[in-house]
Amino acid sequence: MAQVSFEGVTKCFGETAAVDDLTLSVTDGELLVILGPSGCGKTTALRLVAGLEELTEGTVSIGEQVVNDVDPKDRDVAMVFQSYALYPHLTVAKNIEFPLRQRGVDKEERATKVKRAADTLGLGALLGRKPAQLSGGQRQRVALARAIVREPLVFLMDEPLSNLDAALRVQTRADIVELQARLSTTTLYVTHDQVEAMTMGHRIAVMSEGKLKQVASPQSLYNRPANTFVAAFLGSPGMNLINGMLVESGPSGTEPEGAPGPGTLCVAFPGASVPLPAEVADFVRGAGPDVVLGLRPEAVHLSSDGSIGASVVIVELLGAETHVICTTETGTRLIVRQGAAAPRPAIGESVRIGVAPDPQAYHLFDAATGERLGPS
């Protein structure tokens, strides 16, 4: 077991930096998920640990050792590929045995370890088959068995669930979490699927365009996104982001009826002014004035005395809940998540949207940098 660290790692392909000055460490026994859209550099980061790509700058260490110039076979890592990369001409047993054989493990020990790995993943009956004779889920388990069989320092998993159907994915997700907890092997898991990231990761590192955007536990990532990218990327649907200005409501008499009293800090945008709770206002007073207000879909609701006016564009029924998609008069899209029992507005209807009084519901970001204002 070992920790994995990236220190100022940059990897360029020609002029483009696939990974840009990445500093990140995975603690011993941790399952860290690297999350990001395609092309964000997450797979490259994983391949740098495996040794399949050479670094342009920085250092990658496994345990105490800097592995920049260490051959992949000497890094003691095991990788599960998106395509599984099973050896098509070898049987399941030979596939699982391959890494042991390459390391000169003697025959008896090989047989024992292959059997143990196969039993762990329920592959006992399939050992004589070739990969082509297996289903997607079975192939996935063979790939996992091949990874665990030699008890490596680090597991590297590159979107291992993306080729499975939805039901199998949910089950295998739980299986991998359980397996990782049992073996407590340091694991780097790459995915573009935020549900996978949220359910599996001890911590999540969110990447975009080669840069690390935030690394935190799933809950704090969701509750306190460090920037607008993380805010919008996490959550399904993502956070509503509204460009506005921080203004202090004064006794000018121009505010609409029901407006907050003088001295209340508000985020104003055409057609609406959202007052901020005192706790939030204290943190952001003096910032801006251009800000982005972030509101999770579950933190807003349709209400006749809501502070934001909008019209309904689409109503999506999902069974347990409904998403009401609206646009404000400036064209900003807002999604309201409500229970299935709540009355559904008609398409085209003018509605007012209110915000939950909970200070946690308000996220404010600097409009220029996209960085979070207030406590992180």
Place this chain on the structure above:
Amino acid sequence: MTTVTAGIGGVAEPAEPAGVTVSPAPRHGLRTRKRKEALLAYGLLLPALVLFGAFSFYPFFRNFKLMLYETPPVPGLPAHYVGLHQIGQTLTSTQFTQSLVTTLIFVVLVIPISLILGLALAVAAHRKLKGMAIYRMIFSSTVVSSVAVASVVFGTLLNPVVGLLPWLGINPNPPALESTTWALPAVAVITIWQFLGLAFIIMLAGLQSVPDELLEAARIDGANAWTRFWRMTVPLLSPTIFFAVIVSTIYAMQAFGAIDILIGPMNAVRLHTNVLIYNIVNTNSPALGNNTGQAAVMATVLFLITLGMTLLQMRFLERRVSYAR
């Protein structure tokens, strides 16, 4: 009274009861359409059928008839029927058996060397390096060079006065193309060189179909370059190698251009380079053998050998081939 009429495909069906009129048009229309489709299909096949018929099928079957007729040694006289007599006579002749042995040596020289070299070049050119496209073009270029040009070039290189060998200080006596020992290897080298381009292209295409991820997985699993090549690349390349073996066998069995140009039918060493296909050509030639019947017998033997070897290879090699991905 009920009358019964046969419908499409011979299925009997009762005639419509009186008073009910059903239009027969759809069924009739379907039949016409099917006939039209069939006509179109045959029409499209026709050019290919005519060409294959005239240049492949007709000569192929005509050859069997020729085996039964003996041609008099003097041109112009009619061939006469001799039955199976000529077949036995040809197959037991020393010229034929010698020719068969020469062919075998030639094929054994050409196939392994051209395939191993082709694979080696393909592996070298498969690397993602700058300027590799130029090497690929060079390596595959032999496929478009004509046998005449290749023979002249190699003939010059082997020339005892102005060639590459004397320049290198190698002066075999007699010169390679006049030596009973070296004439066959020399023409084999030209054939290898000519086939190399195709072998290279086939192998490179095969290599490109081996997924990078498999080799990367093997690398992480601890396999060094040598193991990756033998335990991953070669097994995954086996369908390609299998195909290349069959193609090269057929190619080597039918190659005689270099022999004809560099050795020729009158050369003293011709018996040492007299591969079956060349023997057939000369035996049939009015100026040389003028023995169409014997040539037909040998052509049939060559056909059967090629067919037999291809079937054998398919039977034995295919079992060892990993097709599944």
